[in-house]
Amino acid sequence: MSLSGERRFPEPAVRFCSSAHSGRRGRGRQCAVRVAPSFVSNLSTPVGTGWQEPGADFSRRLRRHQNDGMPMPVDDSLVRYPDGTTRCRAAVLAVTVSDDRTFVLTDQTPFHPIDPRWPDQGADRGALAFGDNSAPVIDCVIGATDGEQFFVGDAVPVRRGEPGWSFVVVHVLPAGPSPREGDSVELAVDGEYRLQLSAGHTGCHVASLALNASLADRWRKTVQSDGLGRPNFDQLAIVSSTIIPDGAIDTYRIGKSLRKKGFDVDGLGLALPDITAAANAVLAGWVGSAATVEVQVSGPRLTDLREWVCALPEGTVRIPCGGTHVHSLSEVEAIRIGLTFNEAAGELVMTTSVDRPDALAAGARLLPAGQSR
Numbered sequence: 001m002s003l004s005g006e007r008r009f010p011e012p013a014v015r016f017c018s019s020a021h022s023g024r025r026g027r028g029r030q031c032a033v034r035v036a037p038s039f040v041s042n043l044s045t046p047v048g049t050g051w052q053e054p055g056a057d058f059s060r061r062l063r064r065h066q067n068d069g070m071p072m073p074v075d076d077s078l079v080r081y082p083d084g085t086t087r088c089r090a091a092v093l094a095v096t097v098s099d100d101r102t103f104v105l106t107d108q109t110p111f112h113p114i115d116p117r118w119p120d121q122g123a124d125r126g127a128l129a130f131g132d133n134s135a136p137v138i139d140c141v142i143g144a145t146d147g148e149q150f151f152v153g154d155a156v157p158v159r160r161g162e163p164g165w166s167f168v169v170v171h172v173l174p175a176g177p178s179p180r181e182g183d184s185v186e187l188a189v190d191g192e193y194r195l196q197l198s199a200g201h202t203g204c205h206v207a208s209l210a211l212n213a214s215l216a217d218r219w220r221k222t223v224q225s226d227g228l229g230r231p232n233f234d235q236l237a238i239v240s241s242t243i244i245p246d247g248a249i250d251t252y253r254i255g256k257s258l259r260k261k262g263f264d265v266d267g268l269g270l271a272l273p274d275i276t277a278a279a280n281a282v283l284a285g286w287v288g289s290a291a292t293v294e295v296q297v298s299g300p301r302l303t304d305l306r307e308w309v310c311a312l313p314e315g316t317v318r319i320p321c322g323g324t325h326v327h328s329l330s331e332v333e334a335i336r337i338g339l340t341f342n343e344a345a346g347e348l349v350m351t352t353s354v355d356r357p358d359a360l361a362a363g364a365r366l367l368p369a370g371q372s373r
């Protein structure tokens with residue numbers, strides 16, 4: 001589920017898309033203090049983009065240059081990705097240069113950034129074009145500024161909604177030519193990679209609902225329900241979620257606290273094949289229904305509430321989510337899950353895979369002649 005405001009944040013207080021943000025818009029567009037802000041970044045998020053150095057952690061204070069004294073943004077970034085947009089023109093608001101990276105803030109963006117607090121869906125890939133130049137966007141993360149300080153990634157010290165702070169999408173470019181503040185630039189996301197992540201993320205959500213359905217008869221007490229009225233195993237047990245191209249990996253903790261809430265673990269390992277088959281049958285029915293999928297937004301900015309809304313045959317389900325999604329289950333051919341249970345560790349892992357017609361065609365083109373899938 002993603003950048004975001006996930007269904008899955010164990011503490012609602014840190015949920016990205018919370019209604020607590022709804023009141024901050026009255027702040028107006030007053031200028032921030034005209035000083036070069038101090039800068040701290042930490043991009044050591046667990047989901048890489050392919051270009052990101054693994055484990056890169058370079059928290060430090062940096063100068064801002066190429067800066068003609070433009071103030072840091074006082075509003076949260078306008079984000080275009082919730083409706084599937086992959087490119088747009090934008091105005092550069094701030095450029096911050098480190099030894100080997102350039103951090104670019106724009107007034108709007110089609111790039112989905114990774115959220116270090118719940119890094120399920122990774123950053124979009126793509127390019128930023130300015131003048132006759134084009135630079136790859138090697139990472140994209142959430143940052144925050146109070147006008148005097150600028151923090152990136154998990155170095156951000158405040159929560160969304162903190163008075164006086166703006167949350168922004170930070171485009172990370174490699175060292176080299178970069179745009180200047182005030183420039184008009186073209187931001188273009190890698191559409192195929194976005195589609196793979198969108199399919200994986202939608203698959204992740206429907207798979208979690210199918211898992212809830214197939215585990216429903218193991219609950220001995222009443223607990224919170226999902227959008228279809230079933231005990232919400234997913235929400236109660238989720239530890240981590242990782243969206244991968246055309247799939248997802250979700251890890252659940254099955255320990256004392258879940259047993260206390262009424263979840264029956266007896267014979268779970270032996271029952272896994274039946275549970276998996278039941279979930280996959282549910283998923284086949286849902287995919288066959290060609291249910292529509294939509295990301296509904298409460299506003300156009302990064303911190304506004306966004307919800308994944310899917311019109312399944314049993315009912316319409318809404319899940320807070322900051323990620324990207326396909327528009328209909330008709331865009332996929334199949335969604336399947338696999339389950340593994342490590343009883344000693346109390347850990348259940350669900351692997352979701354999504355088949356798309358386009359992906360199969362693209363994959364076949366990559367295989368050597370004479371080889372079939």
Ligand SMILES: [Zn+2]
Pocket residue numbers: 001002006007201205308320321322323
């Ligand atoms: Zn989500």
